[in-house]
Amino acid sequence: MDQDAIKIRLMRNEDFDAVVGIDRKITLESRRQYYELKFDKLFKSKDYVPASLVAEDEDGAVVGFVMGELYLGEYGILQEEATLDTIGVDPDFQHQGVGERLMQEFMEHMRSLGVEKINTLVHWNDANLIRFFSANNFSPSKTINLERVL
């Protein structure tokens, strides 16, 4: 695939079905409700700065996305840390640099808004995703998540 044919743009509310579809292709389950809550939070609330992006192919079809959260604090003061929640590339378009493009543009967008650090959570067993984040200059943070089963 010609890399120049891929266009990265801000995610819109209308991208909902495409995002849910890509997620379903990756996870093999429907997480429509999860994304409904996420889209409501990010697109209907004024507390978050638009930070999520999609990748479109030359026909305008959405082939990948990255969802992030940048909270517009009280009094409209932007935070220095943002979250990268979910990244997904349609399996038919993986390993062609789309993920890397999404990641680069996400970082540039965040940097331009004054963000200094991006946090994300990755499942310990998801070696591919850990490798992808590592290749994109993420490293383990100094805090760890603790949990207790009840």
Ligand SMILES: CC(C)(COP(=O)(O)OP(=O)(O)OC[C@H]1O[C@@H](n2cnc3c(N)ncnc32)[C@H](O)[C@@H]1OP(=O)(O)O)[C@@H](O)C(=O)NCCC(=O)NCCS
């Ligand atoms: C992680 C993920 C986003 C990467 O997307 P991608 O578009 O395949 O990423 P890239 O193509 O930029 O890079 C992936 C690999 O392809 C390689 N690659 C990049 N361009 C390439 C090309 N033109 N030819 C061959 N390989 C290439 C990269 O070197 C990289 O290899 P590495 O992982 O060994 O470092 C994608 O695999 C994915 O969506 N995984 C599932 C994530 C998930 O579970 N999300 C939650 C649900 S949505």
